[in-house]
Amino acid sequence: MSHSTRIEVAVTGYGWELPALGHPVNLARALAGPPAAAATFAPEAKLGKKGLRYKERATLMSLCAAKTALQDAGWLDADTVRLDDTQFGVVVASNTGNLGTVCAAAETIRLAHVDATSPMDLPNASSNIVAATVAIRFGLKALNLLVCSGSSASLDALILAANAIRNGRARRMVVVATETDGLPLQSLLSQTDGAHVAHKPVPVLEGSFAVVLEAAFDARQRASTIYGVLSDYAYAHAGTAPACRLRALLASHAGKRLYTPPVSAGDLLAHRAFDGAAAPCDLGPTAARAYGSAALLQLVHYCESRQSDVSSDATGDGAVLVAGGMWGDRRLGALAVQARPAMSASESGAVHP
Numbered sequence: 001m002s003h004s005t006r007i008e009v010a011v012t013g014y015g016w017e018l019p020a021l022g023h024p025v026n027l028a029r030a031l032a033g034p035p036a037a038a039a040t041f042a043p044e045a046k047l048g049k050k051g052l053r054y055k056e057r058a059t060l061m062s063l064c065a066a067k068t069a070l071q072d073a074g075w076l077d078a079d080t081v082r083l084d085d086t087q088f089g090v091v092v093a094s095n096t097g098n099l100g101t102v103c104a105a106a107e108t109i110r111l112a113h114v115d116a117t118s119p120m121d122l123p124n125a126s127s128n129i130v131a132a133t134v135a136i137r138f139g140l141k142a143l144n145l146l147v148c149s150g151s152s153a154s155l156d157a158l159i160l161a162a163n164a165i166r167n168g169r170a171r172r173m174v175v176v177a178t179e180t181d182g183l184p185l186q187s188l189l190s191q192t193d194g195a196h197v198a199h200k201p202v203p204v205l206e207g208s209f210a211v212v213l214e215a216a217f218d219a220r221q222r223a224s225t226i227y228g229v230l231s232d233y234a235y236a237h238a239g240t241a242p243a244c245r246l247r248a249l250l251a252s253h254a255g256k257r258l259y260t261p262p263v264s265a266g267d268l269l270a271h272r273a274f275d276g277a278a279a280p281c282d283l284g285p286t287a288a289r290a291y292g293s294a295a296l297l298q299l300v301h302y303c304e305s306r307q308s309d310v311s312s313d314a315t316g317d318g319a320v321l322v323a324g325g326m327w328g329d330r331r332l333g334a335l336a337v338q339a340r341p342a343m344s345a346s347e348s349g350a351v352h353p
Contacts, residue, residue, distance in 0.1 A: 008216035009162040011227045014303040015068025017061040018207040027304050031283050054120045058097035058178045059133050061208035066134050066174050073212035074224055082139040089142030089170040091161045092131040093153035093177040095292045096185050096204060101125050103184040134176060142170035152324035153177065153292030155333045161213050162230045171215050177293035178208040189327065205289040209296040227303040228318065231336040246334055250320065253336045257281050257319040259298040261332060295323035295335065302337060
């Protein structure tokens, strides 16, 4: 499908759940300021008590973030808590969400027997537990997937979700990214070859971020707020040919806000592809710990900054999200976000499929 005819994918809602940063109301201020003290996580305050028992922390944070995003997009309100929508799907990005449960179950089996495992815990060992739980909770009946691809996970999830809409697999998608810290993760990171890891093991930023994506035509039809439209993307791989496609993407979107990559991504790009960026945006050391949530954190940060712009109909310049290339990952990706969608099909006289 050509760029001129493919379905535009708009971002219409966003949310986060960050007990590790004290439940900030303003994400930009929380990232820019000194690290806040962790706050008690009480998911029942946002979700109610029903159905939360035996759910993992990553799942509960994801449910909270997804609910906020769905409310912001206008899909949920006080009277609507479940959609039962066969055209609404879910993609979750997480590398560490249920790592603790998997390791605990494996250790129990090693030390005792499979019969010693808890029937309440074992379902949480499923790799797709977060995506499935979000889908069931909110009645999202199109595809649901989990992406576990290292530090580019949420970038990959955004691209998968956008392509699902463009290819007719769904008309709306919730994209969630969640990571949790703990002894299993720290043990894993400590065994990574330090010669290839610029970032030494540090606590991962615990939390969840979520956005709602939908066909821009549909969003305009229901007069929804559009924070931006997902556009081109490209990847670069270390040890392969020069990152021509990635450099070309950055050049074609020069002037957009460029979210700077982690320090360890520098060796992935020949000719210093990020040097001379017109509008670099470094979210600081707290954001650098987001790991697989990095791209979605960036997108949520961008949506928050656009909140006043969209209400005043300002165009803005858009942004380029960058993720990957950290903690041993050898792939880096970038995804462009346009500040405003093109003219709607009804406005241009075209017929929307």
